[in-house]
Amino acid sequence: MAEPTELLALARTFGDSVLERWERLVSLETPSADPGRAAVFGKDLAAGLAATADRIGHPSGPGGDHLVAYWNGRGTPDDGPGTGHTLLVAHSDTVFEAGTIARRPFTLAKDGDTVTGPGVFDMKGSLVAVELAMDLLSRTGAAPRRPVRLVVVNDEEIGSPDGSRLVARHAEGAHAVLGLEPPLPGGALKIGRRGVARVRLSVRGVGAHAGLDAALGVSAIDELVDQLASLRATAASLPDAALNVGTITGGTRANVVADHAEAEIGLRYATPETEQALLGALLTPTPVRERAVLSARTLSHRPAWAMDPANPLAAELVALAGTWGLKLPLGSSGGAGDTNLTGALGIPTVDGLGPAGAGAHGEDEHASLSSLLERAALIAAFLESH
Ligand SMILES: [Zn+2]
Known part of the structure; x- marks a missing residue:
């Protein structure tokens, strides 16, 4: 002893x-x-x-x-x-x-x-x-x-x-x-x-001439912006949730409808309930635009x-x-x-x-x-x- x-x-x-x-x-x-x-x-x-x-x-x-x-x-x-x-x-x-x-x-x-x-x-x-x-x-x-x-x-x-x-x-x-x-x-x-996760959200749109054929295109950047806005609203509605969009990339030039865009997103959450709600929303996203394709990949995760x-x-x-x-x-x-x-x-x-x-x-x-x-x-x- x-x-x-x-x-x-x-x-x-x-x-x-x-x-x-x-x-x-x-x-x-x-x-x-x-x-x-x-x-x-x-x-x-x-x-x-x-x-x-x-x-x-x-x-x-x-x-x-x-x-x-x-x-x-x-x-x-x-x-x-x-x-x-x-x-x-x-x-x-x-x-x-x-x-x-x-x-x-x-x-x-x-x-x-x-x-x-x-x-x-x-x-x-x-x-x-x-x-x-x-x-x-x-x-x-x-x-x-x-x-x-x-x-x-x-x-x-x-x-x-x-x-x-x-x-x-x-x-x-x-x-x-x-x-x-x-x-x-x-x-x-x-x-x-608090738990923390890093997720990459990627959007595939349809490229097109922004002046002549804009209606044929689907802007991956517009879709990403809408997704991030909706995610921000979700985070704001949850207790002890924090969201930080760390990077955004996508598109090529101003006269082309962007066919790709992606963001790396950091999430923080204090309870398993908030974690589930936040990650659930991000990992199974529903596209706003019919022809946009979304995919989310978890880069790191601590519960x-x-x-x-x-x-x-x-x-x-x-x-x-x-x-x-x-x-x-x-x-x-x-x-x-x-x-x-x-x-x-x-x-x-x-x-x-x-x-x-x-x-x-x-x-x-x-x-x-x-x-x-x-x-x-x-x-x-x-x-x-x-
Ligand atoms: Zn340490």
């Missing part, structure tokens, strides 16, 4: 080695879908986790893109067989291209707490926190109650086109899921996340994880932090991630367990060392008792 207070006190003695490790992981740059760099990073991370780890290659790369690490659970007399594992969900990729580190190296500010550099907050700090959490347990002679799996995907920042399959596979039979994404402002945990204020995992985490006198706020996120999948499946899920900070994806990205140490202790205490 390790008491939460003991874990926190111990975590706070590891500031220097955490900074060293954090710098190392940030310096090993990992832009999304760069198999070579991901393989180097995966090898280093697997060593740091001190666990059985599989590195799983992306079909299009030389391998080593994603990583799954395993720890045994100690079990308790109350736990029958098949009581499920605890799944930790993380990603190793960042939105920054290789070479950013030369311009913006890992730096500790004068306050001795604020760390800056590409990916410190989203989410290299989270990976360091997991390494420390496992180390804290073994140093105190403790062990996770349930078996633990950590899935680290390398394509989260581009919508997890490949990694989400890995998350889904390891979510099967999971008892609880902790997401290691950065928290909301102030360190608040996420107990719901809505609707917020449940009575989330039992969140209550456990809040209680653990409470033993340290720390208040842990809860909220819901406007952005989507890999835990949308587990939350939407109804598996108890909490995200935002990474260290506090701000500025994800931007030049002023920063995170807090003291928060990282607390998060590591929190993760350790949760795995020990849950």
